[in-house]
Amino acid sequence: MARAHRFLSRHARNRTSIATGAFVLLIVLYILWPSRDGRSFDFSTPVDSRPNYNKWPKERRAEAVKEAFVHAYSAYEEYAMPADELKPLRNTSIQNFNGWGVSMFDALDTLWFMDLKPEFERAISYISKAEFHRHQKYDVMFFETVIRYVGGLLAGYALSGREVLLSKADELAQKLLPVFGTATGMPAFAINPDT
Numbered sequence: 001m002a003r004a005h006r007f008l009s010r011h012a013r014n015r016t017s018i019a020t021g022a023f024v025l026l027i028v029l030y031i032l033w034p035s036r037d038g039r040s041f042d043f044s045t046p047v048d049s050r051p052n053y054n055k056w057p058k059e060r061r062a063e064a065v066k067e068a069f070v071h072a073y074s075a076y077e078e079y080a081m082p083a084d085e086l087k088p089l090r091n092t093s094i095q096n097f098n099g100w101g102v103s104m105f106d107a108l109d110t111l112w113f114m115d116l117k118p119e120f121e122r123a124i125s126y127i128s129k130a131e132f133h134r135h136q137k138y139d140v141m142f143f144e145t146v147i148r149y150v151g152g153l154l155a156g157y158a159l160s161g162r163e164v165l166l167s168k169a170d171e172l173a174q175k176l177l178p179v180f181g182t183a184t185g186m187p188a189f190a191i192n193p194d195t
């Protein structure tokens, strides 16, 4: 009985090591097998071929970050504003967060920090007309609306002192308040701001 047991467990061990060996072999083959264009797995790490940004003086790094932001935000202004977001491959827009122009609200603090005053003013001119109606077939998501819209408005107000941002934050927060009218007092996932 004991011998049979030893015999079986030895076989089980052998099976396990064969399976492990085959698995390792497959991975090695996968890595080394030449792909259709004749090269095998690309071991070069693209990170190494990029400039070493850490060595740049911080002013130059800041300028590069600002350039990247201006690239993205000016495309938003050109192709998507006042919709929510830019679809950057097609140069069209998408309404993903209530349809009130979420990118403008989200970007207020960045626009201010980067001293992009004309963009900031253009955003304010849309924001001051926002009415926060339910534009879409979906209700307004509480969490997303608080972090993006209310947060954006309050950050913009804190930095610029523009009263319209504070009053819009208040107006929107009032519309969101009924989310707490649940049995537990925990906020509902979403609400219709028009009811």
Ligand SMILES: *[C@@H]1O[C@H](CO)[C@@H](O)[C@H](O)[C@H]1NC(C)=O
Pocket: 089, 090, 091
């Ligand atoms: C989108 O706009 C950019 C910048 O104006 C342009 O280079 C690009 O070709 C456009 N893409 C499409 C799909 O039209």
